Amino acid sequence: MDGCCLADQTIQIRGWVYRKREGKELIFLVLRDSTGVIQCTVKKNSSAWSDAQKVTIESSLTLEGVAHEDKRAPGGYEVSTESINITGLAETFPIGKDKSEEFIRDMRHLWLRSRKMNLVMKVRNQVFESAREYFNSQKYTEVSPPMFISAAVEGGSTLFGLKYFDQQLYLTQSSQLYLEILMFSLEKVFCIAPSFRAEKSRTIRHLTEYWHMEGEWPFADMNDLMAFEEGLMTHICQSVSEKCEKEFAELGADINKLKAVKAPFPKITYKEAIERLKPKNPALDWGADLGYEDEKVLAEEFGQPFFVYDYPTEIKAFYCKTYQDHPEIAMSVDMMVPRIGEISTGGAREDNKEILIERMKAQGLNPQDYEWYLDLRRYGTVPHAGFGMGVERLIVWMLDLDNIIDAIPFPRTTRRFYP
RNA sequence: GCCGCUGUUGCAUAGCUCGGUAGUGCGACUGACUGUUAAUCAGUAGGUCAAAGGUUCGAGUCCUUUCAGCGGCGCCA
Numbered sequence: 001m002d003g004c005c006l007a008d009q010t011i012q013i014r015g016w017v018y019r020k021r022e023g024k025e026l027i028f029l030v031l032r033d034s035t036g037v038i039q040c041t042v043k044k045n046s047s048a049w050s051d052a053q054k055v056t057i058e059s060s061l062t063l064e065g066v067a068h069e070d071k072r073a074p075g076g077y078e079v080s081t082e083s084i085n086i087t088g089l090a091e092t093f094p095i096g097k098d099k100s101e102e103f104i105r106d107m108r109h110l111w112l113r114s115r116k117m118n119l120v121m122k123v124r125n126q127v128f129e130s131a132r133e134y135f136n137s138q139k140y141t142e143v144s145p146p147m148f149i150s151a152a153v154e155g156g157s158t159l160f161g162l163k164y165f166d167q168q169l170y171l172t173q174s175s176q177l178y179l180e181i182l183m184f185s186l187e188k189v190f191c192i193a194p195s196f197r198a199e200k201s202r203t204i205r206h207l208t209e210y211w212h213m214e215g216e217w218p219f220a221d222m223n224d225l226m227a228f229e230e231g232l233m234t235h236i237c238q239s240v241s242e243k244c245e246k247e248f249a250e251l252g253a254d255i256n257k258l259k260a261v262k263a264p265f266p267k268i269t270y271k272e273a274i275e276r277l278k279p280k281n282p283a284l285d286w287g288a289d290l291g292y293e294d295e296k297v298l299a300e301e302f303g304q305p306f307f308v309y310d311y312p313t314e315i316k317a318f319y320c321k322t323y324q325d326h327p328e329i330a331m332s333v334d335m336m337v338p339r340i341g342e343i344s345t346g347g348a349r350e351d352n353k354e355i356l357i358e359r360m361k362a363q364g365l366n367p368q369d370y371e372w373y374l375d376l377r378r379y380g381t382v383p384h385a386g387f388g389m390g391v392e393r394l395i396v397w398m399l400d401l402d403n404i405i406d407a408i409p410f411p412r413t414t415r416r417f418y419p
Numbered sequence: 420g421c422c423g424c425u426g427u428u429g430c431a432u433a434g435c436u437c438g439g440u441a442g443u444g445c446g447a448c449u450g451a452c453u454g455u456u457a458a459u460c461a462g463u464a465g466g467u468c469a470a471a472g473g474u475u476c477g478a479g480u481c482c483u484u485u486c487a488g489c490g491g492c493g494c495c496a
Contacts (some may be wrong), residue, residue: 019455021453021454021455021457021458022453023453023454023458024451024453025453026453027455028455028456030456030457039455041454072454072455072456073456074456092429092446093446094429094430094446096429096430096431096457097445098430098431098432098445098446099430099431101488101489102489105489158494158495197495197496199495201493201494202490203490203491205495206496213496289494293492334496341495341496342495342496343496344496345496389496390495390496393496394496415487415488415489
């Protein structure tokens with residue numbers, strides 16, 4: 001649709017009417033397709049005139065004409081129309097110039113045709129592609145975990161329950177435990193799959209259904225984990241910045257932010273984070289979880305992705321491995337970015353069966369509910385680590401979107417699940 | 420879970436403080452005009468003011484409840 005490579009040739013365009021400006025002697029039709037938009041002119045003496053008059057915003061059509069450079073046209077190129085063949089004459093399109101957030105959310109199925117959503121979806125595609133590229137380059141195997149699960153990964157309060165014939169099942173919150181199973185066969189594994197959380201969060205960074213990029217691999221420690229995560233993040237940012245330059249420009253997003261992402265990232269321990277934040281938040285003592293406000297303060301200071309690691313065991317899940325000489329500290333790490341806060345959580349997993357059972361009991365969980373998970377420690381246990389990253393949070397940060405709902409085509413939030 | 424905000428025609432809004440027959444822009448329709456950039460000009464149609472109840476001679480406006488949506492915190496990726 002940029003026209004330049006086909007200048008002065010007769011071309012055929014299949015697309016939709018994006019804008020229409022009508023005069024007595026001349027009609028301007030701006031057409032859109034998946035690649036972009038281009039202005040087409042229809043003269044009164046043309047055989048296409050009556051169809052051009054008839055056509056409405058969002059009508060689909062095939063248009064034939066000569067492409068040529070014209071400084072007066074938006075984009076610098078336009079098409080002198082010779083013929084139009086209307087495929088689907090559109091009724092009056094409901095989305096116009098004046099629109100509220102609420103209205104375009106109700107019209108999501110049509111709003112996805114907008115330039116903004118078109119561009120964001122292309123960037124999203126590139127994020128998926130670049131992520132897979134990196135995992136594959138590091139010889140990871142992509143696997144397919146289940147979405148229906150019979151037990152919780154961590155506490156049960158944020159699980160979506162559902163009726164499965166005559167039984168109670170749940171939607172998965174994380175594929176981690178399933179990656180751990182597959183790891184014993186394939187070693188380095190990853191997946192990009194949905195996760196579901198029944199958290200009644202009312203923020204611009206929560207979805208009830210989001211895409212979770214998770215990796216798990218054997219014989220890894222905290223340093224391996226952070227090195228892999230920063231390598232992945234760097235590759236995604238660099239690769240997207242190279243391949244989505246046009247999208248970033250049209251969306252008005254800052255591509256230099258991505259170009260600046262390079263391993264290694266700043267890394268601070270939880271203890272250091274507390275000490276840094278203490279002057280601003282005197283109530284913050286060792287043992288308390290970092291609040292969103294605290295994370296934001298740190299993120300503004302760093303101005304780029306960074307890690308916080310070695311959290312108190314008490315505030316982390318039962319499967320987190322702890323230090324032998326410091327059982328009160330868990331080998332857990334969060335990656336944070338400005339404005340969004342946490343975009344990834346990972347850690348070393350407890351590989352000792354007895355300690356794992358103790359941790360379960362300490363958190364009020366019944367080890368019998370996790371028999372298959374304990375089996376993994378019975379039969380050839382190995383030290384291992386893994387992480388999960390929220391894909392939409394990553395995209396929100398990259399494009400500096402106002403709300404996470406625009407990072408996914410069909411957002412599900414506590415109040416919205418249509419269409 | 421806690422707190423705050425919003426709801427007026429297909430869309431976007433004014434009017435609400437301080438009660439007195441609901442106004443504008445976009446879109447639609449009719450016409451004019453034009454190398455336009457979601458053009459411009461003139462005209463036409465379009466509203467049980469989210470719902471219910473209350474106060475009042477009189478409620479879009481004040482009070483109560485409900486519904487819907489948005490956001491902040493908590494929780495998390």
